[in-house]
Amino acid sequence: MTYMHIGKDFTPPCAEGKITGAARYAEDFKREGMVFARLLTSPVPSGMVRNIDVSEALRMDGVVGILTAEDLPEQARPGIPALSNELTYVGQPILAVAAISEQIAENALERIRMDIERRSFVVDPLDSLVEGGPNAYPEGNVMMRGENGMELRPLKWSRQAVEDFRAGREPAAEFTTEWSYGDLNAAFAEATVIIEEPFVTAGYPHHSLEPRTCMAYWENGRCFFHGSLQSQSAANAPLSRMLGIELDQLVFINETTGGGFGSRIGPYSFMSIAGYLSRKVNRPVQVRITREEEFFIGSARSGMQGWIKVGVKPDGKVAAVDVIIVNDGGSSGSGSGSSSAGAISVSYQPAAMRFRGASVFTNTTPRGAQRGPGQNEMHAILAPVMDKAARQLGMDRVEFRRINAPDHNSLIEANQGPVTSAYMREAIDMGAQMFDWQAKVNQPRRNGSKVIGIGVGEGYHGAGNNGFDGLIRIGPDGRIYLHTGVGNLGTYSYAATVRAAAEVLQCPWENCEIVRANSDRGLPHSSGQGGSNTIFTHTRTNYVAALDAVIKMKEIAAAELGGTVDDYSIDGSRVFKTATPAEGLTYAEAAQRAIALGGKYSGAEYPEDLNDLTKLAVQKIAGTGLVGVSKDNLEKNGTAPGLAIAFAEVELDLDTGKFEIRDYTAVAECGTVVHPKGLSHGMNGGGVWGFGMAGFERHVYDPQNGLPANVGLYQSKPPTFLDVPLAMHTAAVNLPDPQSPFGARGIGEPAMGCAAAAVMSALTDALDGHLFNRTPVTPDMIIEHVAQYTYNNKSLKTNTF
Amino acid sequence: MSVNLRLTRRRFIKGVIYSSAAALSGAGVYLASAQSRPAAAVERLLSINVNGRTRRVDVLPQETLAHTLRYKLELTGTKLGCNRGECGACTVLIDDVTNYACSTLTHSVKQRAVTTIEGLQAADGQLHSVQQAFLDELGPQCGFCTPGQVLATVALLKSNPRPTREEAREALAGNLCRCGAYDHYLNGVMRASGQLS
Numbered sequence: 001m002t003y004m005h006i007g008k009d010f011t012p013p014c015a016e017g018k019i020t021g022a023a024r025y026a027e028d029f030k031r032e033g034m035v036f037a038r039l040l041t042s043p044v045p046s047g048m049v050r051n052i053d054v055s056e057a058l059r060m061d062g063v064v065g066i067l068t069a070e071d072l073p074e075q076a077r078p079g080i081p082a083l084s085n086e087l088t089y090v091g092q093p094i095l096a097v098a099a100i101s102e103q104i105a106e107n108a109l110e111r112i113r114m115d116i117e118r119r120s121f122v123v124d125p126l127d128s129l130v131e132g133g134p135n136a137y138p139e140g141n142v143m144m145r146g147e148n149g150m151e152l153r154p155l156k157w158s159r160q161a162v163e164d165f166r167a168g169r170e171p172a173a174e175f176t177t178e179w180s181y182g183d184l185n186a187a188f189a190e191a192t193v194i195i196e197e198p199f200v201t202a203g204y205p206h207h208s209l210e211p212r213t214c215m216a217y218w219e220n221g222r223c224f225f226h227g228s229l230q231s232q233s234a235a236n237a238p239l240s241r242m243l244g245i246e247l248d249q250l251v252f253i254n255e256t257t258g259g260g261f262g263s264r265i266g267p268y269s270f271m272s273i274a275g276y277l278s279r280k281v282n283r284p285v286q287v288r289i290t291r292e293e294e295f296f297i298g299s300a301r302s303g304m305q306g307w308i309k310v311g312v313k314p315d316g317k318v319a320a321v322d323v324i325i326v327n328d329g330g331s332s333g334s335g336s337g338s339s340s341a342g343a344i345s346v347s348y349q350p351a352a353m354r355f356r357g358a359s360v361f362t363n364t365t366p367r368g369a370q371r372g373p374g375q376n377e378m379h380a381i382l383a384p385v386m387d388k389a390a391r392q393l394g395m396d397r398v399e400f401r402r403i404n405a406p407d408h409n410s411l412i413e414a415n416q417g418p419v420t421s422a423y424m425r426e427a428i429d430m431g432a433q434m435f436d437w438q439a440k441v442n443q444p445r446r447n448g449s450k451v452i453g454i455g456v457g458e459g460y461h462g463a464g465n466n467g468f469d470g471l472i473r474i475g476p477d478g479r480i481y482l483h484t485g486v487g488n489l490g491t492y493s494y495a496a497t498v499r500a501a502a503e504v505l506q507c508p509w510e511n512c513e514i515v516r517a518n519s520d521r522g523l524p525h526s527s528g529q530g531g532s533n534t535i536f537t538h539t540r541t542n543y544v545a546a547l548d549a550v551i552k553m554k555e556i557a558a559a560e561l562g563g564t565v566d567d568y569s570i571d572g573s574r575v576f577k578t579a580t581p582a583e584g585l586t587y588a589e590a591a592q593r594a595i596a597l598g599g600k601y602s603g604a605e606y607p608e609d610l611n612d613l614t615k616l617a618v619q620k621i622a623g624t625g626l627v628g629v630s631k632d633n634l635e636k637n638g639t640a641p642g643l644a645i646a647f648a649e650v651e652l653d654l655d656t657g658k659f660e661i662r663d664y665t666a667v668a669e670c671g672t673v674v675h676p677k678g679l680s681h682g683m684n685g686g687g688v689w690g691f692g693m694a695g696f697e698r699h700v701y702d703p704q705n706g707l708p709a710n711v712g713l714y715q716s717k718p719p720t721f722l723d724v725p726l727a728m729h730t731a732a733v734n735l736p737d738p739q740s741p742f743g744a745r746g747i748g749e750p751a752m753g754c755a756a757a758a759v760m761s762a763l764t765d766a767l768d769g770h771l772f773n774r775t776p777v778t779p780d781m782i783i784e785h786v787a788q789y790t791y792n793n794k795s796l797k798t799n800t801f
Numbered sequence: 802m803s804v805n806l807r808l809t810r811r812r813f814i815k816g817v818i819y820s821s822a823a824a825l826s827g828a829g830v831y832l833a834s835a836q837s838r839p840a841a842a843v844e845r846l847l848s849i850n851v852n853g854r855t856r857r858v859d860v861l862p863q864e865t866l867a868h869t870l871r872y873k874l875e876l877t878g879t880k881l882g883c884n885r886g887e888c889g890a891c892t893v894l895i896d897d898v899t900n901y902a903c904s905t906l907t908h909s910v911k912q913r914a915v916t917t918i919e920g921l922q923a924a925d926g927q928l929h930s931v932q933q934a935f936l937d938e939l940g941p942q943c944g945f946c947t948p949g950q951v952l953a954t955v956a957l958l959k960s961n962p963r964p965t966r967e968e969a970r971e972a973l974a975g976n977l978c979r980c981g982a983y984d985h986y987l988n989g990v991m992r993a994s995g996q997l998s
Contacts, residue, residue: 027881488982
């Protein structure tokens with residue numbers, strides 16, 4: 001289908017500001033009288049602050065106030081408190097000092113005296129799980145369901161169970177989470193190839209390039225808050241609750257966000273410091289954090305320690321998968337084991353499957369969602385495991401994936417629910433052809449110390465939600481004002497999705513204006529923009545809002561010019577009688593009539609099922625034009641999957657252990673392409689993230705002192721220009737999803753998982769099928785393997801160098 | 802245990818990076834300088850050439866150029882991603898050579914020409930050819946590293962007007978992009994150098 005806007009490139013309105021330096025991030029905003037806050041953070045991995053003496057700091061010239069945990073409402077425990085006297089990781093904020101300069105605030109921190117009662121700590125989940133091992137919290141190391149709901153409790157495994165688990169054997173142990181489907185034993189009985197492997201993946205920080213900054217001030221009982229989130233409107237309700245105010249008392253301003261990747265989906269607890277401190281000292285307060293602090297409080301991916309058993313039938317179909325995942329939940333206890341297992345069920349469609357897991361608290365940084373949480377690291381581990389199965393069957397690795405690929409009839413995840421659509425085989429075929437898989441597999445592989453590896457891997461993440469609101473306004477000048485609560489985090493989806501409304505209205509882009517970035521401008525409720533969902537979710541919201549506007553224009557025209565709504569069409573920014581096109585109204589005239597008519601046409605009335613934030617937005621713009629507003633009540637039956645396949649060629653130097661990714665091709669299966677350049681960004685950027693997971697990025701905590709060893713960017717380490725292929729090739733299947741008005745789904749997260757998987761597959765291929773079962777695969781691991789020093793990948797150790 | 806310790810490594814220049822109040826509060830400037838001033842007297846009021854204009858600015862002895870640009874001259878296009886020479890978001894040109902402004906003392910640029918991202922656009926608003934190429938290729942994602950990427954490209958093309966893609970990525974390797982927009986940036990370099998139409 002040919003569209004006016006969908007599938008076409010355009011220049012998002014924020015792009016010029018980004019290349020001229022005019023784009024404003026949270027720290028670029030100042031306010032008269034603004035003071036600066038600095039954080040006092042925990043020097044120990046576990047303990048309790050018993051006494052704090054701030055008197056000397058408060059006496060310093062320039063210090064205007066101090067905020068402690070006692071100044072904040074009681075915070076959920078365990079959790080991610082903004083400030084706390086209970087210390088559960090190094091770098092945890094204890095209190096904040098506000099002063100007229102950051103230097104004074106920093107100096108004041110050194111005048112604060114406190115007593116800390118140390119506690120035992122743990123940085124490796126298995127060291128905590130083993131009987132007698134320390135717990136990250138006094139009450140325990142996992143969340144389990146108890147008499148009063150989910151409770152913090154100790155979970156202990158016998159020494160034998162931990163030893164078995166470390167050695168790659170199924171442990172006889174207790175778990176906190178379990179699900180299964182199908183007859184596992186019967187399915188394994190049908191398998192002729194059984195693969196059983198242990199695995200470890202490292203957690204690591206998001207390291208968005210913009211260190212998070214907040215600035216807040218209060219005027220006339222309202223809080224004006226400058227922040228940095230992935231979504232604009234997902235901030236308002238939780239942030240207002242966090243600050244203890246009503247929804248209409250919060251103005252959230254967020255013009256540009258310097259990267260999110262899951263760490264800024266919704267308001268983070270740290271944000272409350274600016275709000276409460278500003279109210280306490282009665283001045284605008286800015287809290288910006290350093291790169292070092294971004295490591296500590298900027299969230300991180302959970303690590304995995306696991307065991308997997310895969311059974312494959314003679315025809316190559318995956319019969320059964322049994323998987324155990326112990327997540328390193330850090331101090332927040334967050335893990336993604338169930339999502340990891342769910343991803344296996346999508347990409348390989350096993351007839352029967354079982355997942356067992358536990359997310360274990362450790363005294364390391366809090367964990368949260370990070371680009372494809374669970375799914376991506378699982379695919380990275382899974383690719384070489386499935387390659388091993390294919391090799392044992394004598395089957396081509398691409399063909400193996402093709403046989404097991406999901407389609408429209410597939411059932412997925414724990415509940416074996418349906419998908420909205422899936423064209424994975426088409427994606428695999430397209431990618432294999434683009435990459436020239438057969439020729440690459442058959443090429444000479446060895447040149448001196450260099451050896452070539454060829455890999456293939458999948459990515460998956462649920463990629464679409466529903467039930468959010470859309471809002472557009474046609475001004476009396478005829479311009480289309482596209483109100484969006486989607487944030488500007490770098491994907492350009494805020495602009496791509498409102499083009500769905502322009503498409504429905506058949507309106508030139510030049511006649512459209514995006515209204516965003518400040519909740520006082522009247523912005524509808526939006527998703528948190530986690531989970532690759534924005535394109536699916538918000539093309540739908542914009543579609544229903546624009547459709548509402550079209551119907552209202554037709555009603556206005558019919559009332560004035562006669563006939564019924566069905567007699568009218570739209571085109572050329574006019575609503576007119578289909579039979580006699582000369583009879584009609586311009587959009588401008590229709591909007592003028594709407595203002596005069598009032599009621600639902602002008603926004604004076606609106607549907608009851610709207611979110612409260614959208615109702616406030618409509619109230620703000622009522623009477624200024626024809627208002628199209630609606631909740632997305634369109635049908636959605638099943639999971640909208642984001643799927644991707646990637647192919648990688650690596651050249652590995654057996655002398656140094658270093659490898660270079662020489663060629664990379666990835667194909668997105670994300671329904672209709674809405675914004676080609678945006679998709680290219682998502683696929684390439686996801687690819688770079690995948691390379692980081694496969695080869696570079698990891699937490700390393702010193703088990704003796706609980707200190708992180710790689711806080712900085714150059715240690716952590718996100719890939720640079722020199723760590724990625726010179727050119728990356730991406731494409732999309734571009735077939736429509738039937739449950740999206742324009743056929744579109746999301747792709748941001750699978751773009752990473754397929755890249756990590758393809759590189760891991762290629763490394764295994766280069767080393768004659770050797771499985772590291774660990775991410776990242778570093779040069780020292782490769783060298784040790786080549787030198788036949790058996791790299792002990794079955795120890796499941798974390799925090800390795 | 803009784804402690805009075807901050808979880809901070811020894812910072813590059815302690816105290817300087819935190820004196821943002823200088824842009825807003827005279828008291829902040831005074832206190833910051835009084836606490837940080839070394840024994841030997843150092844000239845405070847400097848004239849520095851930024852984007853072709855001479856700017857008079859009160860500079861602390863150990864103040865970084867990034868600090869001066871962002872908080873005293875309000876040239877906020879220079880971004881601070883790490884403030885310790887790891888990311889390149891603060892890249893500026895000093896006599897047409899790329900430098901990390903977070904790791905450059907303002908006092909060291911007295912006799913030199915500083916170009917920030919704000920200095921590339923013509924007075925009539927026309928974009929610099931590199932900016933236009935980056936816009937055409939939609940180089941940025943989140944945009945936080947983009948001013949540095951643009952300036953690194955401007956410097957590259959002055960010394961090597963038609964770089965290969967390999968040369969371009971070597972030249973830009975000091976500029977980290979967490980979004981992973983490298984391919985788009987390299988396309989921007991190729992377009993700016995007339996090698997991509």
